[in-house]
Amino acid sequence: MAQLWRWGAYLLYASFAFCIGSQFAWPAPEGQAPWQIVVFNAIYGVLGVVLAVRAWWHPGLDRRSRRAWGIIALSYLLLVVSGAVRSIVPGDGSFPTPGDTLRLVFAPVLLAGLLTLPLRTRGNRTRHKMWLDTALVMIGSGMLLWYFEAGANVDNAEKISGNALAAAIAYPSFDLVMIFGATVLLLRGASASVRRPAIMITLAMLALVVGDAYFGYRQLQLDHVIASDTWQYTCWMTGPFLLAMAAYEQVREAGNHRLRMEDPVARTAARLPYIAMGLGYALLVFAVHEYPMRTVGLVLGAVAMTSVVVARQIVALRENHELATTDTLTGLVNRRQLYARLRIAVARAGRGGNTVAAVLIDMNGFKQVNDTMGHEAGDQLLVAFGRVLRNNVFGTDVVGRLGGDEFAIVLHNIASPDNAIAVVKRIIDAMQEPVAIGDIAVQPQASFGIALALPGEDDADALLHRADLAMYQAKQNRTSGYAVHAPALL
Numbered sequence: 001m002a003q004l005w006r007w008g009a010y011l012l013y014a015s016f017a018f019c020i021g022s023q024f025a026w027p028a029p030e031g032q033a034p035w036q037i038v039v040f041n042a043i044y045g046v047l048g049v050v051l052a053v054r055a056w057w058h059p060g061l062d063r064r065s066r067r068a069w070g071i072i073a074l075s076y077l078l079l080v081v082s083g084a085v086r087s088i089v090p091g092d093g094s095f096p097t098p099g100d101t102l103r104l105v106f107a108p109v110l111l112a113g114l115l116t117l118p119l120r121t122r123g124n125r126t127r128h129k130m131w132l133d134t135a136l137v138m139i140g141s142g143m144l145l146w147y148f149e150a151g152a153n154v155d156n157a158e159k160i161s162g163n164a165l166a167a168a169i170a171y172p173s174f175d176l177v178m179i180f181g182a183t184v185l186l187l188r189g190a191s192a193s194v195r196r197p198a199i200m201i202t203l204a205m206l207a208l209v210v211g212d213a214y215f216g217y218r219q220l221q222l223d224h225v226i227a228s229d230t231w232q233y234t235c236w237m238t239g240p241f242l243l244a245m246a247a248y249e250q251v252r253e254a255g256n257h258r259l260r261m262e263d264p265v266a267r268t269a270a271r272l273p274y275i276a277m278g279l280g281y282a283l284l285v286f287a288v289h290e291y292p293m294r295t296v297g298l299v300l301g302a303v304a305m306t307s308v309v310v311a312r313q314i315v316a317l318r319e320n321h322e323l324a325t326t327d328t329l330t331g332l333v334n335r336r337q338l339y340a341r342l343r344i345a346v347a348r349a350g351r352g353g354n355t356v357a358a359v360l361i362d363m364n365g366f367k368q369v370n371d372t373m374g375h376e377a378g379d380q381l382l383v384a385f386g387r388v389l390r391n392n393v394f395g396t397d398v399v400g401r402l403g404g405d406e407f408a409i410v411l412h413n414i415a416s417p418d419n420a421i422a423v424v425k426r427i428i429d430a431m432q433e434p435v436a437i438g439d440i441a442v443q444p445q446a447s448f449g450i451a452l453a454l455p456g457e458d459d460a461d462a463l464l465h466r467a468d469l470a471m472y473q474a475k476q477n478r479t480s481g482y483a484v485h486a487p488a489l490l
Contacts, residue, residue, distance in 0.1 A: 005252045012248065015040065016241050020234055027230060037233050038087075044244040045080035051247035052076050060254035064118050065194055069250065071113035072201070076243060078106040096170070107174040111181040114201060117194050119185075130187045137183045138176065140280040145172040145213060175212050178205040196253070197246040204242035211235030327401040329379060330386035338400030342410050343460040345398075346453055354413050356453045357420040358460075360467040361389070362475065363405035364445040369437070377437045384435040385444045392427045407446075408464075417452055417484050424448045424482045447474040448482035 019036045028034040052073035056066055082102035089098060096104065182202040215232050325337040333341065342358060349356045363385060370378035382405065389399045389407060398410040414420050427448075434441035449471025453463050470485035477483065 009245075009248065009252070012241075012245060015043075016237075019237060023230055023233060034230075034233060037237055041083060041237060041240050042080075044240040045076070045083065048240065048244035048247050049073060049076045049080055051244065051251050055247055055250045055254065058251060058254045061250075062118070064116065065250075068113050068116035068118075068194075069247075071116055072110060072247075075106050075110035075113055076247070078102050078109060079240065079243070082106065100170075104170060104174050107177040110201070110205070111177055114181045114185055114198065117185075117198055130184075133187055134180070134183050137187075138180060140275075141179045142176060143280045143284075145175060172212070175209045178209055182206055194250065197250040200242045200246035200249065204239045204246065207235050207242065208239040211239070327386075330383050330401050332386050332390065332407070333398060333400040335400065335402045338398060338402070338408055338410065339460065339464075341398045341400075342464070345410055345412055346460045346463060349412075349453060355415065356463070357411040357414040357417075358451050358453075358463045358467040359409040359411065359420065359424060360449040360451075360464065360471040361407040361409070361446050362471055363407075364447060364475075366405040369442060373437060373440070377440075380437050381435060381442060381444065384437075385431075385446070388430050388444065389427060392430050393423060397423075408467075414452060417450065420450045420452065421482065421484065424450060428481050446481070447471055447478075449474055450482060450484045452484075 019040045023034040023036050052069055055061060055069035056073050058066065058069075061069070079102075082099045085102060086097070086099035182205045185198055185202050211232050211234075214235065325333055327334045342356075345356045348354070363381075366378060366381065369381055382401070386399070386401060386407065389409065393399060393409060393411070396412050400408050400410075402408055409423075411420055411423060431444045431446070434443045436442075449467045449469065451463055451466035451470055466485040470483040473485070474481060474483040
């Protein structure tokens with residue numbers, strides 16, 4: 001069944017590639033929508049509704065996820081019906097038409113469904129920061145939509161009809177609703193059980209917004225009502241396709257559904273407020289380029305001053321992040337961050353069919369160095385040993401200090417125990433070179449415990465426990481310096 005779902009996804013992606021490519025290769029006559037867009041939009045729309053309803057009733061999903069997908073299914077239905085109504089009942093220049101009404105209601109209903117999805121839990125301070133970041137993104141997005149869609153129409157309100165003005169204001173407003181939903185989802189993050197479908201819905205919303213903004217901008221530039229072009233059809237095609245794929249992925253993953261709230265790395269989402277601010281200021285500079293130089297100079301000064309403040313804030317945030325995730329003595333990741341990285345690695349390996357290994361390391365003879373040479377010498381030995389570990393693993397692997405003289409390594413993409421053993425042997429060979437502690441040469445010594453994740457295993461704590469058992473076995477044997485605990489793979 002899993003293979004069937006995978007091939008189904010390949011088929012859908014292939015159909016999307018054909019649809020987009022063929023409309024560029026064989027464009028439709030001017031003023032007519034390409035047949036590919038009409039046909040495949042209808043297919044993706046109906047498929048999205050059917051699969052969203054399936055997710056709504058799927059017994060493998062938790063109650064909150066099912067409720068969210070019920071609301072999302074309603075929004076999908078509104079989008080499909082709006083397209084059908086527009087083709088059956090052509091507009092007569094009035095606004096809103098029945099198709100417009102359904103299309104505009106689609107946005108807040110989809111937003112309600114997104115906010116109902118299980119999202120990551122947050123503390124009060126983090127939640128307040130998220131809402132401030134969301135406000136910053138919304139202000140930047142509002143500036144862009146105002147400039148490209150609504151602002152010029154409002155300035156020329158006396159020259160255009162009331163219906164056109166209402167449409168010019170309504171669509172950007174509802175585009176902002178979709179941007180708001182996408183921003184909240186990206187900044188806060190969905191739980192692991194719905195993360196991939198939620199990201200697809202977010203990208204679909206952004207594609208629809210870009211299509212609306214592009215159409216509005218072209219209409220303003222040409223100063224009259226125009227037909228949609230190939231690029232706009234591409235945006236309007238991408239949205240329904242991704243909405244359908246989101247429901248497809250949710251039903252596909254429902255059998256392995258687990259409501260987990262691990263905290264993934266979200267670097268791109270963290271940059272959103274700064275990207276929005278940069279776009280807003282770039283637009284401001286562009287808009288005033290024809291103003292007197294005195295005004296332009298003040299605007300540029302304000303932009304430069306704000307940029308310095310933002311840069312200082314970024315440096316401070318990075319410093320706080322390093323303090324929270326890094327061992328201050330060795331520069332390696334700390335216990336909390338290593339556990340988080342291991343949980344993510346095990347979860348990804350379970351989905352991708354790869355194998356992760358955990359290596360627990362306990363230094364031998366460290367207490368003697370501390371007692372005879374002092375704590376400062378012991379600290380130097382820990383730093384030197386951490387450097388040996390870091391220099392002998394691959395860039396994707398994670399080295400951390402758990403505390404005291406205990407270290408750990410997370411090894412990714414380990415095909416067999418031999419691969420993990422090869423890494424440990426490389427470290428043991430590097431340990432043969434003594435470390436200079438003051439005027440005394442000290443040779444680091446340690447015991448290594450290796451454990452490989454079992455097929456389908458997603459419990460990082462169990463993996464670490466097996467590595468711990470292997471490490472104590474290595475201490476007792478004192479032969480090779482390492483031991484492996486992987487009963488299902490040896």
